[in-house]
Amino acid sequence: MLNTLIVGASGYAGVELATYINRHPQMTLTALAVSAQSPDAGKLLSDLHPQLKGVIDLRLEPLNDAATWASKVDVVFLATAHEVSHDLAPVFLASGCVVFDLSGAFRVSKPGFYDAFYGFSHQYPHWLSQAAYGLAEWNHQQIAEAQLIAVPGCYPTAAQLALRPLLEAGLINDGQWPVINAVSGVSGAGRKASITTSFCEVSLQPYGIFNHRHQPEIISHLGSSVIFTPHLGNFSRGILETITCRLKPTVRHEDVAAAFHNAYQDKPLVRIYDKGVPSIKSVAGLPYCDIGFVVQEEHLIVISAIDNLLKGAASQAVQCLNIRFGFPETESLVYM
Numbered sequence: 001m002l003n004t005l006i007v008g009a010s011g012y013a014g015v016e017l018a019t020y021i022n023r024h025p026q027m028t029l030t031a032l033a034v035s036a037q038s039p040d041a042g043k044l045l046s047d048l049h050p051q052l053k054g055v056i057d058l059r060l061e062p063l064n065d066a067a068t069w070a071s072k073v074d075v076v077f078l079a080t081a082h083e084v085s086h087d088l089a090p091v092f093l094a095s096g097c098v099v100f101d102l103s104g105a106f107r108v109s110k111p112g113f114y115d116a117f118y119g120f121s122h123q124y125p126h127w128l129s130q131a132a133y134g135l136a137e138w139n140h141q142q143i144a145e146a147q148l149i150a151v152p153g154c155y156p157t158a159a160q161l162a163l164r165p166l167l168e169a170g171l172i173n174d175g176q177w178p179v180i181n182a183v184s185g186v187s188g189a190g191r192k193a194s195i196t197t198s199f200c201e202v203s204l205q206p207y208g209i210f211n212h213r214h215q216p217e218i219i220s221h222l223g224s225s226v227i228f229t230p231h232l233g234n235f236s237r238g239i240l241e242t243i244t245c246r247l248k249p250t251v252r253h254e255d256v257a258a259a260f261h262n263a264y265q266d267k268p269l270v271r272i273y274d275k276g277v278p279s280i281k282s283v284a285g286l287p288y289c290d291i292g293f294v295v296q297e298e299h300l301i302v303i304s305a306i307d308n309l310l311k312g313a314a315s316q317a318v319q320c321l322n323i324r325f326g327f328p329e330t331e332s333l334v335y336m
């Protein structure tokens with residue numbers, strides 16, 4: 001059994017991680033942590049998230065001394081803000097823990113990337129270069145060998161799972177950049193209160209136009225330019241991306257279908273639709289990415305849907321854990 005610490009356990013991604021780890025047959029949920037000054041320190045996780053009453057009644061520990069916790073556990077999930085993960089990951093790594101970071105702090109190893117898109121200078125280029133990018137369906141080998149796994153962003157997960165098979169199969173006309181229009185539920189912004197995510201303010205609105213940090217994350221791992229526009233929608237969880245691409249002149253519907261099926265035929269957490277297209281309803285609360293598509297002449301529209309908190313965060317992190325330790329890839333994620 002692997003002793004496991006979840007930092008940021010009271011947050012939206014953290015509570016999903018706690019649920020998966022609690023029912024994982026190879027893992028012990030050793031401790032749940034929040035910040036040293038958190039008003040929630042000392043409360044039960046189930047006080048904050050009553051769906052867990054009688055299931056996970058562990059207390060939230062204030063993380064006063066990360067190094068002491070590091071000596072007590074084998075595995076750490078960081079469900080914390082980018083700057084917090086940036087500072088904490090090296091402490092746990094130095095003690096030999098395997099770290100799964102859900103933030104963006106270790107996703108892109110390029111000079112100047114964090115200054116430009118995250119507003120801080122990265123202090124750990126060694127760990128940045130060692131981190132495996134946890135896009136589970138595509139980076140199995142790197143994830144299996146890494147001590148630090150940087151779990152991809154929610155929007156980049158849905159976008160890359162849709163586009164990567166098409167690019168690998170050489171179907172996209174590179175004269176036209178794929179255009180990704182994405183809508184996310186409000187839980188994507190985390191649990192803390194803010195005006196922009198308050199009930200009466202949220203309707204449906206684009207944000208981060210041409211400057212969202214997920215655009216360069218997608219481009220850097222996909223190796224292809226894209227236009228990416230996120231929108232905030234008035235629902236709690238889920239992401240739907242409508243992706244418009246131009247195909248090479250001879251490409252047909254059958255070629256696109258073959259590319260998706262070849263890529264994912266042995267990947268149980270990506271579901272390809274042979275008819276119809278996915279909706280958020282089909283993935284909310286589930287660890288899948290659902291992909292459907294329509295071809296008309298040289299134009300292709302792909303629809304990719306995930307739960308931002310699950311395939312976009314916690315379930316992909318646990319999928320990476322399963323790969324890293326050689327457990328069945330869907331362990332604790334799927335019940336047949």
Ligand SMILES: NC(=O)C1=CN([C@@H]2O[C@H](COP(=O)(O)OP(=O)(O)OC[C@H]3O[C@@H](n4cnc5c(N)ncnc54)[C@H](OP(=O)(O)O)[C@@H]3O)[C@@H](O)[C@H]2O)C=CC1
Binds near residue numbers: 034035036082152189
């Ligand atoms: N929400 C989503 O859909 C997705 C989120 N992510 C990423 O996952 C991470 C977590 O996101 P989310 O769950 O939404 O965030 P939340 O804001 O819901 O939760 C953040 C958690 O971190 C804790 N925390 C804050 N500061 C510290 C600290 N210094 N030390 C220890 N714990 C701390 C908070 O508790 P407290 O403040 O009480 O200490 C809380 O438990 C972020 O990096 C986010 O970018 C990635 C993909 C999708």
Ligand SMILES: CC(=O)N[C@@H](CCC(=O)OP(=O)(O)O)C(=O)O
Binds near residue numbers: 102152153187189232
């Ligand atoms: C709706 C909403 O606000 N979504 C978040 C992205 C979700 C996320 O947390 O992704 P990272 O791990 O890359 O931060 C945003 O646009 O910043």
